[in-house]
Amino acid sequence: MAAVYGGGPDDSEEMVKRVLVTGSSGFIGRHAVPELVRLGYEVHAVNRRPSPPATGVFAHEADLLDAGQTGDVVRHVKPTHLLHLAWYAEHGKFWTSPLNLDWVAASTGLFKAFVEHGGTRAVFAGTCAEYDWSGDGPLHETATLSNPRTLYGVCKNALRQVVQTYGQQAGTSVAWARVFFLYGRDEHPNRLIPSILRPLLAGQPAVVRSGAHVRDLLHVRDVAGGFVGLLDSDVTGTVNIASGDATTLGDVAREAARLIGREDLLTVERQAATPENPGRIVADAARLRREVGWAPRYDLRSGLRDVVESLRRPL
């Protein structure tokens, strides 16, 4: 593997893998960046606000919703690789926010600038919400129809079509990663896992409403590992980043309660499924494992244990 900042004679410019990471301080990005550094990438992180310095990472301040600022950063860095994780992601609001339209515009502009300045390999964060959720089987990259029901899913899916087609035409290698249900340290307290763990740890009762719903959960570090592995591969097209394991949310909550020893405080309800919140969302995760060679480091129990630890620490 080539040294990143080296100056030796074998260390030609061509060898450097220079990756521009958007959303690098986000939930996935903050785990992806150190893995990219470890793999020898010269990492350029774009953030709207100044971020704390990190070893081996060049920080760039830019608002990606401003086409001029985006162009400036790409022109300056001339990345060979792009890992585009940034998007509007405010809990509860991102499904319907008009800002989804801004991120379509920002992302097409970013990708066009990336291609124009010689970029060769790009990975984008898509979502399982691009799939048709009305079926029963595992959601498969090509066998399952794309049929998003939300503005968020529609905007991601529309961007996918544009960047996949333009990448193919321009000779730029593109992979589109569809993320399923992720969890991990420092999640928004209203999201499923913290909404169970936090009250239980405080000796308060916790309720899971959709206890019979089957989901595909993956620890955020494994999601980040999937993105990095995918970026570092030459796999193109759509790739699910998921465990492939089907778990009911009731079982997830019970496992969490067991780890804390407060199963007595947990109530599992069985709300009916709706088209927006269907009974089953599970990935076919074979592509990521077989073609990228990725494997998760956490199973559900060890992943939950990691989150419990992080929540116990401040107490």
Place this chain on the structure above:
Amino acid sequence: MAAVYGGGPDDSEEMVKRVLVTGSSGFIGRHAVPELVRLGYEVHAVNRRPSPPATGVFAHEADLLDAGQTGDVVRHVKPTHLLHLAWYAEHGKFWTSPLNLDWVAASTGLFKAFVEHGGTRAVFAGTCAEYDWSGDGPLHETATLSNPRTLYGVCKNALRQVVQTYGQQAGTSVAWARVFFLYGRDEHPNRLIPSILRPLLAGQPAVVRSGAHVRDLLHVRDVAGGFVGLLDSDVTGTVNIASGDATTLGDVAREAARLIGREDLLTVERQAATPENPGRIVADAARLRREVGWAPRYDLRSGLRDVVESLRRPL
């Protein structure tokens, strides 16, 4: 019908239909604008370059690829209606140009600003290139799959998904017009009809290569009439703007040659169909006729005669 600039007591602000037209000096736009004026719309035309003054039309100079300029115009005009015809359209280049990405970004931004400033009704120019062209039947708005093969078609189709979903969510009425093969005065000389008519009128031989290909042709004034009728209706979703008539390009050329009296100079070849240039592209045009109440004013013969006249004039 409300007077446009009137100040009478019955002429309340609510009655004014204030339409922002993009691409108003383009091939379709220049025919759509006078029809909108005739229908009583207060027409605001956006163009990148200064345009000659036209009766009943407010001209605005802005580069729609600049989000700031677009926002300024929308904020200033506060249109109730939007007719978005502008796109990159350079003959021969638009199918694959990276500028298609810029127009996706520009159009999402324009529509978002339109909704934010109280817009209630928008019509967008889509294309028959959004359809799957591999079938044999007439291309139908909902029964035929969307499966574009070109960057142009993919970008239009991606934008369609975004604006239809956001319009539905925001309560803004949206129609997406899919345009088929249009012709008329002042076309690019390399396009089919002028490429036959011009040499024949000059006494030179003309050749049609894809003479067996079946297409759906419509005179640009009827296309413009379709857009205006659609905008003035409350029909939503995707609507083909087309004749619904199947004609071989050989028959089109022979008709044109007959009008000029130079059938002797015409050669009709029968090039094989390809996926990019399939044997048959014909619309199911029932929706526009039935739901909008539109009817064409030209048939193929009178439409061609109109073009021949315009080409004879400067001689």
